[in-house]
Amino acid sequence: MNKQKMIIYIFLVFIIGVFGGLIININKDKKIDDNNxxxxxxxxxxxxxxxxxxxxxxxxxxxxxxxxxxxxxxxxxxxxxxxxxxxxxxxxxxxxxxxxxxxxxxxxxxxxxxxxxxxxxxxxxxxxxxxxxxxxxxxxxxxxxxxxxxxxxxxxxxxx
Known part of the structure; x- marks a missing residue:
C-alpha cells in the first residue's frame, strides 16, 4: 500500500509541475504580446x-x-x-x-x-x-x- 501511495504522490507532483510550467510559459508569452x-x-x-x-x-x-x-x-x-x-x-x-x-x-x-x-x-x-x-x-x-x-x-x- 505504501508503494501505491508513493506512486500516486509522485504522479500528482509531476502533473502539478507540468501544469504550473505551462501556465508560467503562457503568461510569459502573453506579456511579450501585450507589449508588442x-x-x-x-x-x-x-x-x-x-x-x-x-x-x-x-x-x-x-x-x-x-x-x-x-x-x-x-x-x-x-x-x-x-x-x-x-x-x-x-x-x-x-x-x-x-x-x-x-x-x-x-x-x-x-x-x-x-x-x-x-x-x-x-x-x-x-x-x-x-x-x-x-x-x-x-x-x-x-x-x-x-x-x-x-x-x-x-x-x-x-x-x-
Missing part, C-alpha cells in the same frame, strides 16, 4: 522587434538593452533611454550622411522625438561609444529576419 515586443539573441546581441512608436531602452553601463531595436515604420518615434548619467553626451547618428541628433535629458531620462527613415541602422552613441541601434522597416511580418539580422550585424561590425 519580441526579443531574440543573435551572435551575442539582443534584438527587439516592436510595432510601437515609443522605444524604451535601459543602459547597463556599457550597452543598451536591447542592443538593436527593429521598429515598424511610424511617422514619428519617441526614444527614451534610462540609466544614463545626466552629464553624458547622448546622440543618434545616421550613418548614411553623418547627421547627429542630440538627445535631451528630462526627468532622469534621455529622450528624443524624431522621424526615422526605413532601412537605415541608426547608431545610439553614449559618450562617444556605440551603445545601441535602431532599425526601421516597413512591415515586421514581411521581414526576412535572418537576412535583416545579418545586415545589421555587418553594419555594427563596421561601426555603422
Amino acid at each position: 515586443k519580441h526579443e531574440e539573441i543573435v551572435s551575442g546581441y539582443s534584438f527587439e522587434m516592436t510595432d510601437k512608436n515609443v522605444i524604451n531602452k535601459e543602459y547597463d553601463g556599457t550597452y543598451l538593452k536591447s542592443f538593436v531595436t527593429i521598429a515598424e515604420q511610424q511617422d514619428e518615434f519617441i526614444i527614451n533611454l534610462n540609466g544614463i548619467n545626466s552629464d553624458s553626451e547622448v546622440m543618434i547618428i545616421d550613418p548614411n550622411n553623418g547627421d547627429m541628433k542630440c538627445m535631451d535629458y528630462e526627468n532622469g531620462v534621455f529622450t528624443l522625438k524624431a522621424s526615422l527613415d526605413n532601412d537605415i541602422t541608426y547608431g545610439i552613441i553614449i559618450d562617444f561609444k556605440l551603445s545601441g541601434s535602431i532599425r526601421v522597416v516597413n512591415d515586421l511580418n514581411s521581414v526576412d529576419k535572418d537576412k535583416l539580422f545579418n545586415e545589421i550585424l555587418i553594419a555594427l561590425g563596421c561601426g555603422l
